[in-house]
Amino acid sequence: MNTTQFDKIKNGNGFIAALDQSGGSTPKALAGYGVPEDAYSNEDEMFDLVHKMRSRIITSPAFDSDKILGTILFEQTMDREIEGKYTADYLADNNIVPFLKVDKGLAEKENGVQMMKPIHDLDETLRRANERNIFGTKMRSVIHESNQSGIEAVVNQQFEIAKRIMEYDLVPIIEPEVNINSEDKEKSEEILKNEILKHLNNLSKDENVMLKLTIPTKANAYKELIEHPRVVRVVALSGGYSREEANEKLKENEGLIASFSRALIADLSANQSDEEFNNSMKHAVDKIYDASVNKK
Template identity: 80%
Template sequence: MNNHQYDEIKNGKGFIAALDQSGGSTPKALAAYGVPEDVYSGEDEMFDLVHQMRTRIITSPAFDADHILGAILFEQTMDRKIEGKYTADYLADKGIAPFLKVDKGLAEQENGVQLMKPIDDLDETLRRANERNIFGTKMRSVIHQPNRSGIKEVVDQQFDIGKRIIAADLIPIIEPEVDINSENKEQCEEMLRDEIHKHLNNLPEDENVMLKLTIPTKANAYKELIEHPRVVRVVALSGGYTRDEANEKLKENEGLIASFSRALSADLNANQSEEEFNEALKSAVVSIYDASVNKK
């Protein structure tokens, strides 16, 4: 593990950029960027275009270590290069820690939750992640309803896989997202907090995790998780909130920093000039940074 990156992630000021749209979400990400589906044919062209988009973001002067602590990558992005360097190495040279999305998407909803699909090639993926100088990983489940057994199953699965990631000398980001449209969102969050806390208390002193959670309905609901000695950092997903909404909610939560995707890239467009693109990205980066470090 890179000790300098660990220290920056744990103690630095900034946020985590999420650039990990996968096969299912890539067409939506490209469409939002101004690239409709009728301009490319097949997955290869699609992934080429999304890598161009990510390259434009990562190489922008607005994407800097003064504001950004880490970036989450899709597996194909890890295997591609930016200006002749593998993406993780390019990020590290900028002072930004690289993370890798390792889940294979969501299973169908059952017991009010969506577990992760099986990750059959996890050991091989983790081996390659170490070869590519990845710092940590991320994996997402979704909670829709306050079903205690379903939420327990989500958290059990996350920590079971998380332990395998720790054994590979990587830091896992545990991401049990709570759907922002859940009619019982606050109740889901209370159950989720309690389940996570049980698992954290059972971790030995040499095993640490990060958490990526939906911004809670009740401000500072995750304070005890943020302060737990086994937690490196707690980051928040935007979850469908606009950037302004997400930033305002984030400011109410002490110690919680952003890990936004759509809220980061919403104003970026393929047809923008470099100056327009960099200004739009800078505006987003500065506002998200401010919400992460300056609290109400």
């Protein structure tokens, strides 16, 4: 493991950019960027366009390692190049820590949650992640209801796969998202915290994870997780909140930093000039950085 990158993620000031939209969410991401579905005729062209978008984001002067600690990549992005270097190497050379999304999407809703679909090629993906100089991984489940057995199953699955990821000397980001529109969101968060703590307390001293969680309804509800010795960092997803709302909620939580996707790129457009694009990017980065490091 790269100890310099580990220290940056654990102790650095800033946030993690999530640029890991996958096959199912890519058309929506491109549409938000001003590229309609009729602009491409097949999946290969679609992924070419989204890589062009991500390359423009990553090479923007506003995508600054003084404020951005790390970036979560989609698998195809890991295998593509930016300015003649594999994406993770380009990021690392610019002092930004690369992560890789490894899940294959969500299963159907059951017991109030959506588990991850099976990851049949996980070992091969992790082997390639090592070759591509990836630091850590990310995988997402979703909790819709405060169903004890459902939430327990989500957390069990996440930590089971996290153990396999750690065997490859990678740091897993465990992401059991709580739906922001859940009627019993706060109760779900309490159950989730307790289930996560059970697993954290059973990790050995050389096993470390990160957590990516929905900003809690009750400020500082995840304090125990943030301070746990086996947790490298706890980061927050925007979860459908606007950037302004997500930032305001984030500021209420000590030690919690952002890992935003939609809230980061919402104002960017393929039709912007480089100056307009970079100014929009700088505004988003500055606001999210401020919410991550300056607390109420």
